[in-house]
Amino acid sequence: AQKITQTQPGMxxxxxxxxxxxxxxxxxxxxxxxxxxxxxxxxxMIFLIYQGSYDEQNATEGRYSLNFxxxxxxxxxxxSASQLGDSAMYFCAMxxxxxxxxxxxxxxxxx
Amino acid sequence: GAVVSQHPSRVICKxxxxxxxxxxxxxxxxxxxxxxxxxxxxxxxxxxxxxEGSKATYEQGVEKDKFxxxxxxxxxxxxxxxxxxxxxxxxxxxxxxxxxxxxxTIYFGEGSWLTVV
Numbered sequence: 067a068q069k070i071t072q073t074q075p076g077m078x079x080x081x082x083x084x085x086x087x088x089x090x091x092x093x094x095x096x097x098x099x100x101x102x103x104x105x106x107x108x109x110x111m112i113f114l115i116y117q118g119s120y121d122e123q124n125a126t127e128g129r130y131s132l133n134f135x136x137x138x139x140x141x142x143x144x145x146s147a148s149q150l151g152d153s154a155m156y157f158c159a160m161x162x163x164x165x166x167x168x169x170x171x172x173x174x175x176x177x
Numbered sequence: 178g179a180v181v182s183q184h185p186s187r188v189i190c191k192x193x194x195x196x197x198x199x200x201x202x203x204x205x206x207x208x209x210x211x212x213x214x215x216x217x218x219x220x221x222x223x224x225x226x227x228x229e230g231s232k233a234t235y236e237q238g239v240e241k242d243k244f245x246x247x248x249x250x251x252x253x254x255x256x257x258x259x260x261x262x263x264x265x266x267x268x269x270x271x272x273x274x275x276x277x278x279x280x281x282t283i284y285f286g287e288g289s290w291l292t293v294v
Contacts, residue, residue, distance in 0.1 A: 101283070109215075109268055111285035157220065165211060165272065165283060167221045 068093045070160050072168035079148045079175055086133070087143040087171045089158030095119075100141040101159040102132065104152075105170075111157075117141060148175045180204045181273050183286025190261055190293055198256045198289045200271035206251035207273035212244075215268040215288075227254040261293040 069092040079085035091100065098119045104112040117125045117132045125132045133142040145152060153175045158168040182201045190196045200210055208229045213221040225246050226234040233246035243265075245257040254273075258265050270288040 103285075109270070109288040109290070111221075111270065111272075111288075113283070113285075161283070164223060164226055166223060167213075169220045 068095075068160060068162060068166060070158055070166055070168035072158055072171050074171045075169075076172045076174070079145075079173065081150060081175055081177050082147055084144060084146045085148055085173065087145070087156050087158075087173065089141045089143065089168060091139050091141060091158075091160050093160065093162060095162045097162070099161045100132070100134070101161070101165070102130070102141075102143045103157045103159060103167075105155040105157060107154075114156075115143065145173075150175050150177065180275075181207075181271065181284040181286045183271055183289055185289060186287055187290045188292070190291070192262055192293055193260055195257055195259045196261055196291060198258075198269055198271075198291070200254045200256070200273070200286050202252045202273045202275075202284070205273075205275040205277060207254075208251065208276050210248060210254040210271055210273045212246060212254075212256050213270050213272070215270065217268075221270065224256075229254075258291065261291070263293045266291055266293045 071090045100117045102114040115125050115127045115130045115132050117134045124134050129146045131144045155170045155172050157170045159165050180203050184199045210227040212224045214224050215221045223236050224239045227246045227248040229248045229251050235241050248254040271286045272283050275282045
C-alpha cells in the first residue's frame with residue numbers, strides 16, 4: 067500500500083529563518099515522484115517542487131529545496147529565508163499511478 | 178496563467194438537488210483527470226480517476242451513484258453531486274496531468290466550494 071505521512075500538524079518559524087517540513091512515504095514501486103504543494107486559505111494548490119525517485123540530486127526551486135533520502139523514504143521540504151507570505155498549509159504528495167497526499171502541515175511565519 | 182480551470186468556484190444548492198462541477202484543461206489534452214474532496218483542515222482525499230472515453234475509477238468508499246464523473250472529451254471532466262445533502266458540503270478540486278510531459282507537471286484547478294443548505 068502507498069502512504070504519505072506528515073507528522074507535524076503545525077510549525078512556527080520566524081521571518082527570515084529556515085524551516086524543515088517532514089514527509090515520509092511508503093511504496094513498493096521503484097518508480098515514483100514526490101511533490102510538495104502549498105495551499106493558502108483560498109484553497110488553490112500551488113506546486114512548489116518535484117523529486118523523481120531516480121533523481122540523484124536533491125531538487126531545488128528558489129527558496130525551496132527537497133531533502134530526498136531514498137533509503138529512509140523521506141522527502142523533507144526546506145524553506146529558506148521564510149517570508150510572512152509563506153504562512154499556509156503544506157502538503158507532501160506521492161504518485162505512482164495516482165497522486166495521494168499527506169495530512170499536511172500548517173506553517174505560520176511570525177515577524 | 179491557469180492551465181486547468183474549474184467552475185463554479187463557489188456554489189450553494191438546496192438539499193436534494195444535483196450540482197455539476199466542471200474541470201477543463203486549457204492548454205493540453207488530458208486523458209486522465211483526478212477529483213479530490215477536502216473537508217476543512219483536512220487533507221485532499223482522492224475520490225476518483227477520470228479517464229477520457231471510459232468509466233471513472235472510484236476509490237474505495239466513494240459512492241459511484243452519488244458522485245457521477247463524466248470525461249466526455251480530452252479537455253473536460255465533470256463531477257455531478259446527485260441528491261446533495263449538507264454532509265456533501267466540501268471543497269472539491271480537480272487535477273490533470275499533461276500526457277506530453279512527465280509526472281512533474283500535474284496541474285490543479287482552482288477548486289469549488291460546495292455548500293448544501
